[in-house]
Amino acid sequence: MPDASQFLLPRGFRFAAAKAGLKKSGRADFALIVADVPASAAAVFTANRVTAAPLIIDKEHLRATGSRVRVAAINAGNANCAAGEAGLAAARATCAAAAQLFHCLPEEVFPSSTGVIGVPLPAEKLIAVLPALAAALGSDFDHFQQVAQAILTTDTAEKTAFARLKVPDPAISDPAIASPAIPCPSGPSKEIRIAALAKGSGMIHPQLVPHATMLVYILTDAAVEPAVLDAYLRQAIEISFNRISVDGDTSTNDTVLLLASGASGATIGPDNAEFAAALTQVCASLARQIVADGEGVTHVVELHIEGAATDADALRIAKAIAHSPLVKTAWAGADPNWGRLIAAIGYSGAQIDPNRIDIWFGSLPICRDGGRAPGFDESAAHAYIAQREFSIAIQLNQGQGSCTFWTTDLTVQYIHINADYSS
């Protein structure tokens, strides 16, 4: 009897992972996502001006193919960044070997790397396990999960998200009543599936361009033209991956790849609100999972910035707070030291009136008109932010600008993860 989880995976893709020997732990560290036929692709990359070799290759390849991808080849344990010509050559050699195996063009291979920066990537290790990977490919849920695990580095858990939606089937319904503009949920329909996997725990402050060592792969079996797919992706990332920060360090390797196989037989054109919502929901879920699994994280904080002069100002304030070591350490200790929030708001660069700032922890009044709120209850505030997940709302009373942002505390464990050096 087939597992119900099987019906979560978009049709037209196969998955496999193997141990290439890049991770010191000896765990699986090289994975493939293979589309049965070249998939329509959209991708966004880090805004960091230092970009890893695979990102340079990816951009070349998408241009060369008109945004079609057959194979995503992802290694963990080495970022293939700051490695000069040797890094580019290593990525190209891996693509060439994969292309030969899958009888496609090298430009149809999309390489990704995550791990330590500045150490040459031993492409020969990746190439050596490619035949075994090809032999192990499968479309079972277990195969999908193996990929989700292989791409992890300091992450403690795999990160996946899923969505399904029904679209009217114009081939078998009356186009007059079942056009994409007037969906007919009760009429004949086709199911579109979206499945996504991600890694990311440290060096997390994605600034994807239109902005990681965040790697995200989103798969759908909808049929979507690359330009349309790109528009959906950019819209979805802006309020998901571009609204999170663990440590404020923007990686050289951040990549989000969205592949559409078309295997559902259902075509998605521009401005389909349901598809956009499903994609955004998947991205937001992964973004929150990345924050929750941030290095050494013990508190996940949802910031609601309201009443800013502009949305850009709201984001400035959220980022100043999310990047303040003093705010983040106070959270680690469940210290309701709201003065540190006020200080971060003050140096954010946003237009503010210090005497009109209101702050709530959940529904608890903390700060009113820039001073201690009349109902301020320190022990209640302490108890509230002692929870693993909590929210902070800040009202600036300047205008209509707002944003929601997810971030974390800064703990002793973060320091241990990133400072413990063994030569």
Next chain:
Amino acid sequence: MPDASQFLLPRGFRFAAAKAGLKKSGRADFALIVADVPASAAAVFTANRVTAAPLIIDKEHLRATGSRVRVAAINAGNANCAAGEAGLAAARATCAAAAQLFHCLPEEVFPSSTGVIGVPLPAEKLIAVLPALAAALGSDFDHFQQVAQAILTTDTAEKTAFARLKVPDPAISDPAIASPAIPCPSGPSKEIRIAALAKGSGMIHPQLVPHATMLVYILTDAAVEPAVLDAYLRQAIEISFNRISVDGDTSTNDTVLLLASGASGATIGPDNAEFAAALTQVCASLARQIVADGEGVTHVVELHIEGAATDADALRIAKAIAHSPLVKTAWAGADPNWGRLIAAIGYSGAQIDPNRIDIWFGSLPICRDGGRAPGFDESAAHAYIAQREFSIAIQLNQGQGSCTFWTTDLTVQYIHINADYSS
């Protein structure tokens, strides 16, 4: 027999400190610096848009008096920030009481506060100890050091710096050969003294305007007009206090006050290179002492950014590195993970060519043309940055922009200092 250290202190100032009961430790927390007659003053304050009550009062007072200060009244243990009208009233009440005691205008009093934000300042505690402070005033080195200790918060040591210079004495020498433009070191001269004291350990990323809970008081017995004094101060801070960061958090209370008593009898006009050099040396010494005493600091790092497109770009890169948790934790572990430096350079916003970046730890080649340097020796690099103080030089090969910047590692102890909360 007088102590030789006595001759370090500018004439015309007296000092005292007392316990007002603001510090939980019970240590001295309220200090006065009193000029015998109203001193010429120049001051710079934090660029944070949330500014503490005393800074608002200070600006009012300097405007009202044409930049003359009789009394600097400094409390630690409470920042008097985010306290609304009550905060302003507390600062004004303290000034009024001091003015009455010293028979001066309230506007001639310059209040400063440092400590926790958002807790009402109990002015009555300060006012109650004012008479005892007035009675304890003295011009001995011991008095000066008591003030340097009383203003500390999480600092582990007082921070002081001194300079002396001789200027020709036009009153007793021939003006033709001993004008300020043509100093005559062997001729009759007067001695000008500069003494300064500072506090600052956390929330240290001063951005003084022309940019702290950094408080700095610089005293000289030169006679300098306020506008001239202001020009000297702005020039000196730009390459000292504005070039340091412990945690990237810009305080609501940062203040640098420079007072000139004139008691040496020597007048300093504009463009006196010797006075400027002495003042800059004092500021740079204090800036480095603040970094070295940063919260939880185990490594002090001097960054030399060279070959940037502009000086502003060099500063952008220095700040991106100084604020990167991943770089700072690597330093804490003496981990020569230069890839994190490359990543921070990449997201700094500065114009760079990733393939033209060179990095040295001290004189050790680390990165060349954006990749691992040919002579890279990991164990030597590790040993070098295991030292308490080390330097990193980064050559961008873009132009003539450069800066020197002082910063610190990020340690488990920093987290403990700022996260340990007792309700």
